[in-house]
Amino acid sequence: MFNEKTLKRPLSPAQSELMEKMLGEVRSSERKAVSFRMEDVLVMTPFLDPCGLFMFMEDDFAMFDVSGKKTFTELRIAAEDAALKKAGVRTRVTLSKIYDIFAKLSGVSPEGRERLMERECELIEHFCFPRQCGKALYREAKSSRKRVIIFSESIYPRDVVTEILQRCGYSTYDGLVVVSETDNSDARSWYAPVLEKAGTAPGKLLHCGHDVAYDIELAIMNGSKALMVAPAAGLMERSGRIAGYIREKLLYDFDSPEYLTLQCLLGLYGAYGFDVPQNKTPLSDVCGDMRLLGFIALGGLSRCGEDFRLTPRQALIADALRSDEKALDGLEDFDMMFSEHFGEFLDRFGSNGCGLPMEFLEECCSASDRELFRPYLSGDALKKWGSKVKEPELIPYSTRKHEKNALYKLADKMFPPGTRVRNITEGILSKGRKK
Numbered sequence: 001m002f003n004e005k006t007l008k009r010p011l012s013p014a015q016s017e018l019m020e021k022m023l024g025e026v027r028s029s030e031r032k033a034v035s036f037r038m039e040d041v042l043v044m045t046p047f048l049d050p051c052g053l054f055m056f057m058e059d060d061f062a063m064f065d066v067s068g069k070k071t072f073t074e075l076r077i078a079a080e081d082a083a084l085k086k087a088g089v090r091t092r093v094t095l096s097k098i099y100d101i102f103a104k105l106s107g108v109s110p111e112g113r114e115r116l117m118e119r120e121c122e123l124i125e126h127f128c129f130p131r132q133c134g135k136a137l138y139r140e141a142k143s144s145r146k147r148v149i150i151f152s153e154s155i156y157p158r159d160v161v162t163e164i165l166q167r168c169g170y171s172t173y174d175g176l177v178v179v180s181e182t183d184n185s186d187a188r189s190w191y192a193p194v195l196e197k198a199g200t201a202p203g204k205l206l207h208c209g210h211d212v213a214y215d216i217e218l219a220i221m222n223g224s225k226a227l228m229v230a231p232a233a234g235l236m237e238r239s240g241r242i243a244g245y246i247r248e249k250l251l252y253d254f255d256s257p258e259y260l261t262l263q264c265l266l267g268l269y270g271a272y273g274f275d276v277p278q279n280k281t282p283l284s285d286v287c288g289d290m291r292l293l294g295f296i297a298l299g300g301l302s303r304c305g306e307d308f309r310l311t312p313r314q315a316l317i318a319d320a321l322r323s324d325e326k327a328l329d330g331l332e333d334f335d336m337m338f339s340e341h342f343g344e345f346l347d348r349f350g351s352n353g354c355g356l357p358m359e360f361l362e363e364c365c366s367a368s369d370r371e372l373f374r375p376y377l378s379g380d381a382l383k384k385w386g387s388k389v390k391e392p393e394l395i396p397y398s399t400r401k402h403e404k405n406a407l408y409k410l411a412d413k414m415f416p417p418g419t420r421v422r423n424i425t426e427g428i429l430s431k432g433r434k435k
Contacts, residue, residue: 007272007336008329009291015276019136022227025206026140031225033147033174033198034137037209038161039154040231042134043168044275045127046341048233048267051077053123055257056345060119064112072116073257075106080155089186091179095120095155121160127341130168133229133276137208138170149197151177151190174198187214191222230277236270239278240285242296244394245360250353251395261303261346262353268337269296272330283368285360290372294321294330297361299338300354302331308355313385314362320376364392 011019026034036042047053054073061072070078079102083093086101095117103113141148150173152161158178165171175197182189198205202223209215210231219226237243243266247254254263273292286292298321301308310318321327361369362385370382370389377385 007333009272009289009295009333011276012278012287012289015278018278019133019276022133022137022229023140025225025227026137026146026208027144028206030204031146031206032200032204033149033206034141035149035151035194035198035205035207036134036138037211037215038150038152038165040131040210041208041229042131042138042150042170043128043164044131044232044271045124046129046264046267046271046337047127048263048270049255051255052260052263052267053120053127055260055349056123057116057119058257060116061106061108064108066107066112068106070106072106075102079105091153091187091189093155094180095157098155121156124156125160125163125167128164128168129341130170131232131271131275134208135169137227137229142172147174147198147200149173149175149177149194151179151194153179153187153190155180187211188218190214191218195222195224232274232277233267233270235274235277236266239274239280239287241364241392241394242285242357242360245364245392246353246356247395248393249356249359254353257349258352260349261351262300262356264338264342264346265296265300265303265354265357268334268341269299272333272337283366285366285369288368288372290321290324290326291330291333293361293369293372294324294327295334296330296357297321298327298331299334300357302335303338303351303354305351308351310355310358311362313388314358316377316381317361317373317385318358320373323376324372360392363388363390365389 025031045053051073054076057076058072076098079098080093082101082105083098084090087093087097099113099117102108102116103110108116138148150165150170154161156164158176158181161178162176165173165176175194177190177193177197179190182193194207195202195205203225205219205224206227207215207219207224208227208229209219210229212228216226216228246262246266250259253259269292272295273287273289278287281287286296298318301310301318365385366389367386370386374382
C-alpha cells in the first residue's frame with residue numbers, strides 16, 4: 001500500500017479554499033449520506049494512461065510462447081475495445097469478458113488466460129493508491145456520522161475492488177455498489193442502489209464524482225447534491241503546455257513501452273500538483289509554483305542516464321532550479337513518490353524522453369515562469385533566454401489515444417500538422433475512421 005508520507009509541497013491558496021468548501025458540503029447538517037465514485041475520486045493509479053499497467057505484463061505473456069507479432073498491450077487493448085463494442089455500455093464490460101476475447105485473439109490457453117487475468121488483478125491492487133483529496137472528504141463524512149456509500153464502475157470483480165479499497169484505507173463504508181453487478185447495468189444504474197443503501201431521501205444525499213453526465217448531472221436531476229472532483233491527470237494536462245509539448249514531440253511513439261517512464265513521470269506530476277483540484281494559472285505552465293518545476297524538470301533529469309547531456313542554457317536553468325529551496329522540495333517529493341510507487345519496476349524500460357520537460361523550459365518557458373528564475377540568473381542571461389523562446393506546437397488534451405497507422409504516418413511526412421492542406425487531409429482521413 002502507498003506509504004502516506006507528508007509531501008513538502010503545501011496546497012496553494014486556491015486549493016485550500018476549495019478543499020475547505022468541499023469539506024463544508026460534506027459535513028453539512030443537511031446531508032445524511034455521502035456517496036463516492038471509487039475511480040479517480042477515492043483511488044488513483046500513478047499512470048498517465050491506464051494502458052501503462054499492461055506494459056508490465058509483457059514478460060508474463062511471453063512465458064506462454066504464443067506465436068504472433070502483437071504485444072500483450074496491443075492484444076489487451078484490442079480485447080477491451082471489442083468487449084465494449086459488443087456490450088455497448090462500458091459498465092457491462094468485465095475483466096472476465098475482456099479475457100474471453102483476449103484468449104481468442106492471442107491463442108493463449110485457458111490456463112494462461114486465468115494466470116494473466118490474476119496477474120493483472122495483482123498489479124492493479126499493487127499500484128492503486130488513495131487520492132488524498134478524496135480521502136479527506138471520506139474521513140470528514142465518517143467523522144460527521146454520515147452514511148458512506150461507494151460505487152465502482154471498475155472492470156474488476158468485487159473481491160479486487162474491496163481489496164483495493166482496503167489497501168487504500170477505505171474499510172468502514174456502509175455500502176458498496178459494483179455497477180457491473182446491477183441488472184441491465186448502464187452508466188446510470190449506480191444511482192438507485194446507492195440511494196437505497198444510503199437509506200435516505202434524494203435531497204439528503206451528497207454525491208462526489210468526476211463524470212459530468214453520469215455523476216454530477218445524474219445526481220442533481222434525481223434531487224441529490226453533487227460535488228465535482230475532476231481527475232488529477234486531466235487537470236494536469238490542461239494546467240499548462242508541458243504535456244501537450246511532450247505529446248507533440250513524440251506523437252504516436254508516446255504510448256510505446258520505451259517511453260513508459262516518461263508517462264509515469266507525468267502521471268505522478270498530476271497526482272502531485274492536482275490531487276486537490278487546481279485551475280490553470282494564467283500565463284504560467286506550472287501554476288506559478290517552483291515546487292512543480294522542481295518536480296517535473298529536476299525529477300525528469302534525475303531519471304536520465306549518465307550519458308544524457310544538457311545544452312548550455314539547460315545547464316543554467318537546472319543550476320538555477322537547484323539553487324531554489326522550493327524547487328529542491330519538489331525534487332525531494334518526486335524522489336519519494338517515484339520510489340514508493342515504482343521502486344525498480346521501471347528500470348528496464350529506460351529513461352527515454354525524461355529530459356523533455358527541461359527542453360520545454362529552454363524552448364518555450366513563459367515570461368511569468370522565467371521571472372521565477374530572476375533571483376538566480378542575470379538580467380542578460382534572462383534576456384538571451386527570452387529571445388530564443390517560442391510558442392510550442394501542441395497536441396490538445398484528449399482522453400482518446402492517437403491511432404498509429406500507416407495513413408497518418410504518411411500524412412505527417414507529406415503534410416505537416418497544422419497546415420491548411422493537412423487540415424483538409426484530416427477531414428478526408430476522418431471519414432474512414434470507425435465511429
